[in-house]
Amino acid sequence: MTTKKNRETAGKSPFLRLLKPAELRRWPTAAVLSAFAVSVIVVCGGTGYTSRANADLREFEVGKVAERDVTAEQMIAYVDEDATRLRLEAQERLVPAVFKYSMGITQEITDSYRRFAALSQRLFDEGVSAEAYKLAVQSAYPGAFRPDTLDALFRDPARGRLLDFGYDVLESILESGVFAIPQIGLEQYNPDTVELLHTTGPRVERERVSYDKVITRGTADSRIVRIISSGSYPSSFAAIAPELLKPFITENVFFSSEDTEQRLAETRAQVEPVVKEIKRGEQVIRKGFIITKDDMVRLRALDQSLAQADPGRIIGRIIVLTFVFALFCFLMSSRIIGRKLTAQEVYFLAILGASYVIGAVFINGVSFNREYFMPSVLFPTALMVMLPAILINTRAAVAAATVLPLAAFVSGSFDGAAFTFALISGFSAAYTLQGAERRMDLVKAGFIIAGTNCIGMFAILLIQHASVQDTAFMLLWAALNGIISGMIVLGFLPLLENALNTATTFRLIELSDLNSPILKRLLTMAPGTYSHSVMVANLAESACQDIGANALLARVGAYYHDIGKMEQADYFIENQTAYNKHEDIAPRLSATVIRSHVKIGVEKARNMGLPKEVVDIIGQHHGNSVISWFYNEALKRESQVNVEDFTYPGSPPRSRESAVVMLADVVEAAVRTLKKPSTSRLEKFIQELIMSKFEQGQLSESELTFRDLETIKKAFVRVLAGHYHSRIDYPKVLKENSSHYETSAPQGPRG
Template sequence: MNKKKNSLFAHLISLAVQTIRAKLALLILFSSVFAILAFATYFSFLEMNGFRQVNLLDFEVGKVAERDVTTSREISFVDENATRIRREARQKLITAVFRYDNALSASMQNNFSSFALFLTQSFNEYRQFDQFMLNLQQEYPGILEQKEAKKLFSAQNRDDVLLTARSLFKQLVNEGVTAFPDAGMERFNELEVEVVRSRNDRVERQEVPIKTLLTRDGLRSYVVKSLSLMQKKTELADLIMPLFLPFVSENLVYQADESEAKLEAAIRQVQPVLVVLQKGQKIIKRGFIITDESFRQLHALANSGVYIDIRQFSGSLLFLLLTIFLSFYMFFTALPQELAEFRTIVLLCVFFSLNYLIVLIAGRIHFFSLPLDMVMIIPSAMIAMLVTILINQRVAVLFSVILACGSLIASNFTLAPALFSLFSGISGIAVMRVSGKRIDLVKSACILAVLNPLLVVFLSVVFPSSSRDAWTPVFGSSINGFMSGIFVLGFLPIIESLLNTSSSFRLMEFSDLNSPIMKKMLLSVSGTYNHSIMVATLAESACREIGADPLIARVGAYYHDIGKMDQSEYFVENQTDYNKHLDINPRLSATVIRSHVKQGIEKARQLRLPREIIDIISEHHGNSLITYFYNEAKKLDDSVDPEDFTYPGNPPKTKESAVVMLADVVEAACRTLDKPSVPRLEKFIGELISQKINAHQLDSSELTFRDIGIITRTFVNILAGYYHSRIEYPNQKDPDAQEQKIKDLIGKGKRNE
């Protein structure tokens, strides 16, 4: 039991590995498409509120806004203007620093005390003013003018003046004298200053009104006021002031560095004004004038930096992945036969990526920012028309649904562009007429130029305010519809050539009997040429009756025997009077006959014929037996291997290929039929087709018994008309009988001689 389980498990693993290998190219393709689109989607979400969505050049204060701007997330930013006002207010509250100079104050006090003591001694020593003045100038030259010195010397209360002066000077020094700088205090408090004093190793800071500070200009007022408080005569100020001025210095000094440091520290502590914009907040309203505040908010939005909404981005990627899986299921489950080739899948992936990227980029451009504005450049109609021509209509309809899903994701789940993509694509499919005439593309373009605007009008009613104005998307969609047909007309030959597709337009070009290869067949292998034309007539008519593609059948029939061109004399339809097979053995004859299939495939690839035509060339004999030469070989050797006399191809896999096989064998065999009446043709053709059925040549072609009956009747009708009986005219003579009569007469004459 364990061995059976292990064997089953190994078989499943082997089957899974084989499946992965078989689909490896598809897996790589879809993974690459998803990676590219995911990468593009990431960059579209990145800086969604940055300059990629908001261009400040589009907005100006005082102008009317042309569109709304809404935040997609919560954004906080510093209001620089409000923060600047707060900082300026804080600056005006910071007091400048003035520091009291103790050393200078002590020096000022000592100097003035010495001077006052000198005057007292001089007053006592000298009775004459001249001697007093000379002594004063000797000790303190130029400190007092003679007039001031004489007035003091003559004063009766000069001792009291000196005593009062010493007291006032001490008081003045303790109070402090300051000087304000010419510049540097503009940013500080204009009403108060900070005075710093050091007393007993302790620093005292006190904010005092700036008007209470004593300056040299205010000394006289200070002295007068102090004398008044001391209940002394204010006239003493005239005697005291000359004594003060030489010894007064600014001992309350402005500290520029300390004041600036204090100011900067205070500014750093100022908290910026933080403004919070809530998610979904509309900061710019369409039709309203842009204010300074809204422009500041817009500026903050534009400079909000790198950001990506992980939730929304993840959702978009998830839906993109689901869309790819949906397309995989729809195409590879519902339509495996149409999409069997890798090149077709690559083409659809390119088309999907192109549509997705165009919608994705358009949504990030200002001009296409509104949903209906971007319909002007959505290429869904053009893509749907191309898929209709290159593959078929059914695939095009399913692919339009996939394109609409992609447009929905790329437009950030906006419904209007997705609906336009869907209905515009289906409209392109509906108006497309695949008849092989390129003028039909121009007609389809003109019809789309009318249908697309009607679709936009309908969407604008369902989704109001979805466009910049009413007429731009209408006219743009009309141009889109017309140019879709024109672009299809221009791109189609390029895509057909690159992918070597079997579109009706390309097949019509290959069906031209005036092409160089067909002219060469007419001149070099006229029998094969006429045979191919007849086979094409039979196959095309039969395919039209059973619902297969008559154009593929016709072109396949034209080219199914091009391999006979190199050795045309070995094929009976090209032989005139001598059969070369009489000179070689049956095995070699079979080899020559078999080779025309391989040579036909090589020529078809050189001509870059579509795969469907090459398949018809390789399958028009299937793997059937070359009966005539096989029987001839058996006469010589009973042990001959049938494989040596079998065509190297495979049985037909499509209806068109099977019909060409039947038309080929019927047309060739009916040439040997004597007096081909309708009953004889019907019986003969039925037998030929039955032989192919019994040889299992039609097992993979999907032909039904009903189809075979229709094919038989079609062949009989065409060949009966082709081989119809003619009236024998009275004077008409058989050239072979006349020639035989002449020979008999000549022979009789010789015998008589």
């Protein structure tokens, strides 16, 4: 007895079974996680895998001739310490010395002047003599004023106004600030300006003051003269003002070392280091040239970059790769690509993705000994997109064309040019293979991809201002990338088709050849079944074309759906002539023979290595319907009959193609019994057959819609009307049995 496990593995090559142990078949998720882990390890650990020996400092010394080239394998950014130090010194030199304005001292000075003015005004009002006035002032302010200044003030008729003018000028001087400039210690600060801090409560105002506008006690006289000359003051006031105000000109702005140091610290914090770049492929050391100090600085930077494991970069790469693989899983889900992936396809895609990442990291690490070279031109993006385009479907190819450039972006140290080229190459491959039906189309696709690669690469090189020689060299590699991808796919496709057991367009076209040995054998052993299968294929193909399903798959499935009848062809009515073998055996045995052709057909298909999609059509083309003719005969002979003995062993169709083949099968067989097959009668008859299958629940898992069923009916009518157009109309006889004596018993409600 054949077990389920044996049926699943029957017909598959030992090589295929070796690649897919039972443990992996049960756990396709493990393959995806393994691919992710491998990619993370390779990308994070292999960025600088070319070895630090490339930048061994012991071989090089300033002033000596370099014996070999040293090329940067990746873009490196390093801090130029000397340039950074010079920048810092310059920025520090531009920091102004900070002075603080003293409101307290300013208030004391103005209060002192007010007291002097009040004293003078009181003496003026008392009518004292000039001598008495001078003596009183000298008593209050000993040695502060010159006698001639006080005498001039006393004798001026407008002496009260002169005191007011003096207050205004003094207030202006104090508001600008009288600076106490240290004799030493300011040489390290800005030579042109100082910074003045005004503190008013919680508010601090900063003001830049140039040195030529700074007022000191030594320059106050000239500032007083300038203020008076710019205003409408009397000449008598101008004559005495400098000496009158001199006792009150005192420093109210002082140097603040604490604030100045804080200003320096802020400036140091804002100074950005001088970062220089060594581009990927740039020669750090040139063979035959004398090594300079700058060369050694660049060489040390290269050495340190290779020696350091940057945790931030590693974590960042892991995070980005996690998102890339999450996007990969989402884009490969059934809702995106239109169907559920098999375990084999999951393993294939996981290996594909991990191989691409490993290859990208390896290519990025290879030294090409050219001043300009883009390693991304060697990435097999087109190849890796063409394979799922053929082996799965176009949607899977578009998903790969989206994810692989992101993987190239991460593995290429986030190189935008690599991402762009991979994106162009990938989508070109996905688009070019649409509708490919011959293997030579793969070669043509390779040349089309080569042309697209060249256009994309040329645009990138224009942006990067590459030389003519470099442009020509890179375009050559871009073209070879596409051509070689097409050749590789052409060579490896048969092996992959067999390994994945997938229904590619090319394989289906080969299987649709009516000269294949199995179909020739079917023609010889069961000519009626062969004719029936060909007609079913025509019906199914036409209907699938109209509803947008895979017409080629439906045709091939229809060709092979009844191969299980070959060994017992005489038990099926389409192969019988005058004698019916079922007349001599019990209905239960007849049903067993009829039912067995599904199971035998599935086993034959698996032994032949037919694609799973075709095997599913063979196993589902009767669903789990009841062979009602023999079931009814058994009921006439026995009181207790188990309906399971008269039920097909398959399951209802789970794809649109399988459901269409089921409908085409029952329609083609039943229409043979129809007399006078006019178009209107065909339409009504086919409608009844389709709705019968629908009511029995045979179409509930097929994803067909009512609109699809209407379209299928019209396609069947169109094909059959053309086939039966020359027949003579006969009275209508609607029979319910088919070539397999099959109708379906009503079923209970489906869950």
